[in-house]
Amino acid sequence: MEFLEIHHNEGDIAMSVAKSQEIFVFCDIYKKNILLKIPEKGDAKRVGGLLAILSIHGNPKHESLFYLDANYRVRGCEYPAIIESETISTHPARLLAKKGLTLEQLVSCFGNKSKTAVSNFTKFIVQTLIRNNSYLIESDLINGDTVRDHIELLFSEQGISLTLIRREEEDKVTGIYPTVFDLESKKFLTEGVNLKIPYFENLVKDIMKEKDNFYSLQNELSKMIYSYTKLKEILSTTSSSIKDTELARDISIDLPVLTILTKMAENEGIDIKTKVEFNGIGRALRSF
Amino acid sequence: MAFGIVHIIYAMNAAVMTLTFVIIFKKYLTEKNKLTLIFSLVILTYAVICTIFVGRGLFDANTAGSMLFQRLYVVTMPIIGISLATFIFYPIIIQRGGFKDGGAVTLLYTILWAVAFTTMFMLGTGEMTYQYSELAVDLYSITWGGLSYSQILSIMLVIGTTDIIGLAIMVYLESDPFFKTRALLLFVGWLMSVVGVVLVIIPGLLILNPVVFGLGGYIMAYGILRNPPQ
Structure with missing residues (x-):
């Protein structure tokens, strides 16, 4: 080493x-x-x-x-x-990583087959990342608590909207496009905002191949949330529009992730359409 | 067998472009970015064209095998131009969709496809003649209807020239130094490749074709394979 x-x-x-x-x-x-x-x-x-x-x-x-x-x-x-x-x-990440679920166990709560589990887990994580109202349905509150705690830990101290409810409490679900996942049937009731997330699926698959993967995913998500804070700072202080490629560079994040971050900002009422300019030619140059 | 220095240069170019294709395509498999796939097709076509030319060298001049590979070589040429045009204009069409200038770019792109199909048809079905007796160089000519070989290639050059202009716009608009250099390398590399094709119809300069065309390919590959800052 x-x-x-x-x-x-x-x-x-x-x-x-x-x-x-x-x-x-x-x-x-x-x-x-x-x-x-x-x-x-x-x-x-x-x-x-x-x-x-x-x-x-x-x-x-x-x-x-x-x-x-x-x-x-x-x-x-x-x-x-x-x-x-x-x-x-x-440090909570280490305590839970040692005593709680591994990332593989956490992901397996989202599907019976490995591929489905990764896909559902990624969708749920991204919906939670964009601060969409996220719900987990689980009648066994101990199991539900464990899953919820681990997901909250992935977003350490970042204030996400994640609620655990029983099946009979579905009327508690709020929001225009909430994401609701049933941990018992391992299926979505509603998937939330429509997003293309191949970047995230690959990221999760990639991370799961390695040791200490819970920490790695937490670090990646933390980086994104930090970049999101920078994004909000930049957009609140600039009056003119900015190219998405330049914005991605300024907040130190990959372009595919920027799409998700701008979605988060839109969910918070930030005017992305007039402030962030899609730089098609710039994206072409950054595609390889 | 007419295998010579020209074919060796083309073989080296084919190897470099194949390696470049593998690297870019692996990236596409990881990220599933459509633009990565489109550009990997540009490089694959480049590698295929070079390989076909190498194949031509395995046969004696003015034989059926040599003529077949020569025809394949010229028919494949418009594909690389139209693939590159897709890479350049597709994101603009997406970006400006619904606007007047977006419509104009879409129209231009459609015309380029029509030009590509037309020239491929002409080069694929035209009458081929070996010109050594007239020009004393290992050169084939293809005529179609009343059109000479130079005229057909000039029509095909509409695609290459449009790509050059598109890449020049990329260089002009890019503000990040690393990606501006990448755009510049693609521009210079493609410009040289197009010039290399033009040299084919100038008998005195024919020998420079593999060098200029090959060097253009190397420059494009270098532009692609440079590692961007993280």
């Missing part, structure tokens, strides 16, 4: 490297996306296993040790300076 140390200033990078790979990861303590520049010599693809990168950033400064796989996706994170403190040992 290769080990690299990177020092960050607040919000940017102090380390200078001639040629490097750049990735964003979400720091659980800092609650922000951190840009890591990985020098070519530390290319995880060459060393084969995980690449450990120590990042020193934030205000006050703290250390985060990120473990990256060959696809530069975070497989885990430790905080060496406080590793024995209560903060890390009681």
Whole structure:
């Protein structure tokens, strides 16, 4: 395993490297996306296993040790300076990942066949991500609570709208296009807002192949939510329209995810149609 | 067998473009992005054209095998142009759908398809003659009705030239430095490829065809395979 140390200033990078790979990861303590520049010599693809990168950033400064796989996706994170403190040992993601459901078990609650389960789980996660009213139906409240708690954990401290109800409480469902999933029959009653989500399905499938996948998915979702906060900041301060390709770059997110984030913003009443311009030619150049 | 340096250059180009196609198509399988699929078809056609030309070199000149591969080579040419036109104009049609300029782009795109089918038909059914006795170069000519080979290829060049203009617009409109460079490399690469095709009908410059056409392909492949910043 290769080990690299990177020092960050607040919000940017102090380390200078001639040629490097750049990735964003979400720091659980800092609650922000951190840009890591990985020098070519530390290319995880060459060393084969995980690449450990120590990042020193934030205000006050703290250390985060990120473990990256060959696809530069975070497989885990430790905080060496406080590793024995209560903060890390009681971090909810780790507690539930150790004591609760694995990501595979959580996904299997959404379908009997693996393919259906991944598809349903992804649909439900995306609907929850765009802050659509999401409901889980489960008469066994202990089982229902467990599933709900794990989904809430995936969106750590981000204020989602997820409610657990019994079958006879269907009249409690509100919203124009709510998403309602029956955990007993493992079927949607209503799927919510119509969205194309192949990017997310591939992301979930990809993450499920790896170890420590619960944390990876949580980190990916946290990155998206952080980018969404940046998106709202930018759109609230700009009076002119902005190309979607430029917006994606400014908030450090992939273009397919931007579509979902703009949907979230629309759900919150932000005027996306006049403020965000679809850059067709730009998308063509970014398609390979 | 008429296999020479020209065919070796085309073979190298075929290998590079096939590798490029595999990389892009793998990306399509992961992300299922239609634009990725369309561009992978552009590169696949490029690789197929180069491979067909290599195949021509396996036969003696002015034999049935050589003429068959020559005909396949020219008939396939419009496909690469129309695939590239799809890559350039499809997102504009989607972006400007419902607007007047969107309608104009759709009309232009439809005309390009008509041009592609027409020239493919002419090149596929026209009369082929071997021109070594007249020009002293290994060159075939195809005539259709009253149209000469140069005139048919000029009609086909409408597609190539429109693609050049489309790529120039891409370069002009892109603001991100990395993607502007990518657009510029595609523009230069495609421009050279089109010039390479034009050289085929200029006997004195024919020998430059594989070099210019091949170099154009390499430049496009380089533009595609450069890693974007994460």
